[in-house]
Amino acid sequence: MSTPTTPLQIGPHTVGPPVVLAPMAGITNAPFRTLCREFSAGKGLYVSEMITTRALVERNDKTMQLIRFDASEKPRSIQLYGVDPATVGKAVRMIAEEGLADHIDLNFGCPVPKVTRKGGGSALPYKRNLLRSILREAVSGAGDLPVTMKMRKGIDEDHLTYLDAGRIAVEEGVTAIALHGRTAAQHYGGTADWDAIARLKEHVPEIPVLGNGDIWSAEDALRMVRETGCDGVVVGRGCLGRPWLFADLVAAFEGHPDDLVRPTLRQVADVMVRHATLLGEWLGDEARGVVDFRKHVAWYLKGFAVGSEMRKRLAITSSLAELRGGLDELDLDQEWPAGADGPRGRTSGNNRVVLPDGWLKDPYDLAGVGEEAELDTSGG
Numbered sequence: 541m542s543t544p545t546t547p548l549q550i551g552p553h554t555v556g557p558p559v560v561l562a563p564m565a566g567i568t569n570a571p572f573r574t575l576c577r578e579f580s581a582g583k584g585l586y587v588s589e590m591i592t593t594r595a596l597v598e599r600n601d602k603t604m605q606l607i608r609f610d611a612s613e614k615p616r617s618i619q620l621y622g623v624d625p626a627t628v629g630k631a632v633r634m635i636a637e638e639g640l641a642d643h644i645d646l647n648f649g650c651p652v653p654k655v656t657r658k659g660g661g662s663a664l665p666y667k668r669n670l671l672r673s674i675l676r677e678a679v680s681g682a683g684d685l686p687v688t689m690k691m692r693k694g695i696d697e698d699h700l701t702y703l704d705a706g707r708i709a710v711e712e713g714v715t716a717i718a719l720h721g722r723t724a725a726q727h728y729g730g731t732a733d734w735d736a737i738a739r740l741k742e743h744v745p746e747i748p749v750l751g752n753g754d755i756w757s758a759e760d761a762l763r764m765v766r767e768t769g770c771d772g773v774v775v776g777r778g779c780l781g782r783p784w785l786f787a788d789l790v791a792a793f794e795g796h797p798d799d800l801v802r803p804t805l806r807q808v809a810d811v812m813v814r815h816a817t818l819l820g821e822w823l824g825d826e827a828r829g830v831v832d833f834r835k836h837v838a839w840y841l842k843g844f845a846v847g848s849e850m851r852k853r854l855a856i857t858s859s860l861a862e863l864r865g866g867l868d869e870l871d872l873d874q875e876w877p878a879g880a881d882g883p884r885g886r887t888s889g890n891n892r893v894v895l896p897d898g899w900l901k902d903p904y905d906l907a908g909v910g911e912e913a914e915l916d917t918s919g920g
Contacts, residue, residue: 548748548772550585550643551686551715553615557793558772559584559761559786560718560750561779562690563619563647566835570610571818575811576779577612579801580786585617590647593622593631607640608822615642619690621650622674623660629677636683644682646674648691648705651724657894662692662724665701668708669904675712686715690752690774693736695893696725699900702736706744718750718774724893728777728886738768750774757881758785758792758800777885781839783811805844806872812840813864820860827858843880846870 547556561568561576561584573586588607595603609616618641622628628646635641648671650661665671678687689709694700702719709717719740721732732753741749748771751764761773779785784801791799803811815836820829837855846854850866857863 546771548585548716548750550615550688550748552684553585553643553686555585555772557583557790558748558750558765559789559793560772560774561586561786562718562752562774562776563587563590563645564776564780565589566832567780569606569819569822570608570613571815571822572783573613574610574818575783575815576786579784580790582612583790584786585615585643586613587617587619587645588641590619590621590650591631593620593624593627596620596631597627597634609641617641617643617645619645619647620678621647621660623658623664625670625673625677628674629681632678632681632685632687636681636685642685644678644685644687645718646678646687646689648689649720651692651727651891651893653891653894656695656724657896659896659899663695663893663895663899665691665705666695666699666899666903667905668701668704671705672708672712675709675714679713687713688716688718689714690718690720692720693723693733695895695900696723702740703743706740706749710744710746714747716748716750716771717744718752720774721751721753725891727891734764734768737764737770741769741771748772752776754883756883758788758797761789762792762797777883780885781836781842782881782884783815802876804872804876805870805874808840808844809864809867809870809872812836812867813860816860816863826860830858830860830863833863839884842884843877844870844874845877 547554548558568587568589576586591603591606607618618635620631622631632644635644648662648665652661655661656663691702691705693702706717719737721734721736737751750772751768751770752774755761755764755773755775756778764770764773784803787801816830816833819832820826823829834855841851854866857866
């Protein structure tokens with residue numbers, strides 16, 4: 541069976557192979573993007589953590605830190621989350637005029653209740669005219685910068701929005717669309733609906749469609765492209781604790797699907813220390829970097845024979861020396877464990893979606909969404 545090799549075109553940017561790192565809150569900061577890019581030899585597209593438009597316009601200190609890119613990052617991609625067309629427009633114009641990024645992605649996939657209850661995230665595309673207004677402001681404000689969007693199938697199976705949203709996106713000048721094949725109600729549970737990705741591609745043939753959901757291996761990525769006809773893949777939870785997945789993806793899309801990275805625990809430990817080191821350098825404080833790294837420990841060690849007490853100990857380290865010392869006590873000659881390529885990260889699902897009162901009454905009502913919907917959270 542042939543291997544898809546066509547590069548992805550995002551405005552003026554050619555992304556080959558067509559592989560994108562999904563924005564993940566607290567994960568896809570500059571250090572993690574650096575690791576992924578190193579393993580991929582710089583190939584692919586790596587998107588920032590989600591940035592709220594209001595915080596960006598207000599030049600919030602934490603937000604300005606999150607949009608710092610390494611000099612080697614090209615193109616620089618920022619994902620924005622916004623609910624108010626005017627604020628989104630201001631944020632996009634700020635990025636374009638100040639040269640803060642080369643590509644803007646808009647998040648309409650967040651299923652978190654504190655966002656959807658205010659009409660934001662994956663609830664927003666249900667309001668077709670509001671979605672159109674946001675996209676129009678973003679594309680208008682972006683000038684020559686390409687604008688893309690990421691979304692879910694809809695609120696639930698009775699309120700699907702992705703086909704209408706896709707058509708609106710094309711009409712408003714969006715450059716590409718990424719679809720996570722789940723509804724907001726599914727959160728991260730169940731199985732991603734790749735058939736929906738295929739339907740969206742048929743519905744909007746004018747622009748690239750990227751598929752997202754349940755890509756745990758390079759073979760999954762190739763299979764998604766073959767089965768759906770999508771133009772590229774967006775990888776999120778599959779690379780948690782496994783930045784070398786991007787080396788596998790590049791090899792697979794370039795026709796070498798058997799050239800897989802299967803590190804020993806010694807090699808994994810070295811990557812763990814480097815990840816924590818990069819975080820410390822980025823944050824300007826070694827201890828803060830190691831503390832921030834703690835969330836990654838279980839993902840990196842998935843499947844390896846590491847006792848529960850040692851896992852706990854490694855997850856509360858506060859210095860690079862302590863982290864390195866603990867890792868050196870392990871049996872570092874362990875081979876890559878069978879089954880470690882499987883699902884990782886959040887798997888919760890079947891949640892009732894909390895929405896504003898009367899939200900579902902009229903999908904075309906231009907109901908405003910309050911500022912409180914712009915929370916510092918992410919997902920998709």
